[in-house]
Amino acid sequence: MRGRIQGEKSRSAAGAGRREKEEIMAIREVREIGDDILTKKCKDVPKMTLRTKILIGDMLETMYDKCGVGLAAPQVGVLKKIVVIDVGEGPIVLINPEIIETSGEQTGEEGCLSVPGKWGIVTRPEHVKVRALNQEMEPFEMEGEGLLARAFCHEIDHLYGQLYVEKAEDGLHDVTYEQDEEEETEE
Secondary structure, three states: OOOEEEEEEEEOOHOOOOEEEEEEEEOOOOOOOOHHHHOOOOOOOOOOOHHHHHHHHHHHHHHHHHHOHHHHHHHHHOEEEEEEOOOOOOOOOEEEEEEEEOOOEEEEEEHHHHHHHEEEEEEOOOOEEEEEEEEOEEEEEEEEEEEEHHHHHHHHHOOOOOOHHHOEEOOEEOOOOOOOHHHHHHH
């Protein structure tokens, strides 16, 4: 298993004889457009396993490393219905998520870690309510507006083999980086 290290370390004298597992999260390869796995439907997660816990940790680590707002399991090559999102308010983990309610409309720029260097204009609901399982496999519902609503829709689409490029209203555009004025005047 690429990049994953698991070991055991002894506890202090107070916990002599017991061991605890030390897990180090790994950054996984993000699959890019053209990879067949991104077009496949994912399977439900029936129970939480150590392997699934490790996957979730790796997904969060990968999302943060790549400066993403969300990541779905197929983007790291795993066909399971798992999504991680962080729009700046802390990590959200959704297992077997489904959209149960939408309202309103928002149109804006959207990008994807699986489509590097590109963006497109996509219309999504302004308000989205999802039902999912948390990491303890307990059902919960969550609502989001704006960027969170967009992230819910975008990441859940991945679980059904859909990319935002299929919804882009005016095609894909190259990401451009504006230089600071100071850099331009130095030349």
